[in-house]
Amino acid sequence: MKVSVITFPGSNCDHDALEVFASRGHDSRLVWHKGRDLQNPDLVVLPGGFSYGDYLRCGALARFSPIVNEVLAFAQKGGLVLGICNGFQILTECGLLPGTLLMNSGLDFICRHQRVRVETSATAFTEGIPAGTVLDIPIAHKDGNYFCDDTVYNELRDANRIVFRYCDAAGITTLEANPNGSRDNIAGICDASGRILGMMPHPERSATDAVVSQDGKRIFDALESHFGLGG
C-alpha cells in the first residue's frame, strides 16, 4: 500500500501516522502542503494537529493549501482518504464530508483514552471489524463536537455513514460517554462510498506495542485487508 501523509503548517501527528504505516512495511511518505504532487498513493492521510494555528476555524485555512486540490481530485477518482482529528476538520471544511466540528461543549481540551463503537464494517477502514466492536482509541482535541442539521444527520444514519460513536466500556453510547457534546455521540463519519473517513480519535496513537492500547491496529489491519494485504 502506498501512503501519502500531508504535512500542513501546524500538523503534529504527521510523523506518528507515517511511522505506523512505515513500520507495517508500507511505502509511506510525507507530502508538504505546498506541493502539487500526491505521488500516486493508494491512501492519503490528513493528520492531526493545528493546521494554520486553528486560525479563524479549525481546518478553514488548510482547505486553501495547494495540495488540497490534489486531494479533492484524488477523492473524486475514488481514492482513499483518512482524516484524523484536524484532518477530519479539514475534510468537513473542504466539503468532502458534511457537518462541522464545533468547540467541545465543556470548553476543555480533552486528551484521554476513549471507547468508541464501530457502527459499520462497510467502509475500507472498518472492513472485517464487526459492528458493535468497542475500541479504545485516544482522543486529543478541543473542537470535536460534531454538528450537523437534521437532514444531514438522517442521511448519515440511514446510509450507515456513522462509522464510530463514543461509548462506554460496555459499548453503550451514553450521554456520559460523550466527551464533547457531539451529535448522537458521533466520533467518525464517512462519505457515501465508504472511501473517505473522518474521525476524531487517533488510531495512530494506539497502534504500536509501546503504548497502552493497540486497538488502532484494527483500523490499519482493515485497510490492509481492503487492499488484499496481510492476514
Added chain:
Amino acid sequence: MILARIYVCLKPNVLDPQGKAVTNSLRQLGYASVAETRVSKYIEISFDTSNREQAKLETERICRDLLANPNTEHYSFTLEDKEGGKA
C-alpha cells in the same frame, strides 16, 4: 479606502458553550439580569478602493468563501469610508 466591519455569529440553533460560560461568570459577578450571551467574531477588512459597490460584492464573496461556515454561522457587515490609502 473603505473599511468593512464584519460580524460572524453562530446561528441561533447552534449551542455556544463559550457564551454559556460567559453568562455564568457574569451572573457570578452579580449581573443577575443577564439572560444569554453569544460570543461571535468581529473582523475588519480595509479595501484599497473607493468603489463601494465593488467593496460590498467582495466582502460578500469573502464571507461566503472563507470567513463564515454556512453550516453553523451567519454573517453581516457594514462599510464605511476610511482615511488613508491611495483612493
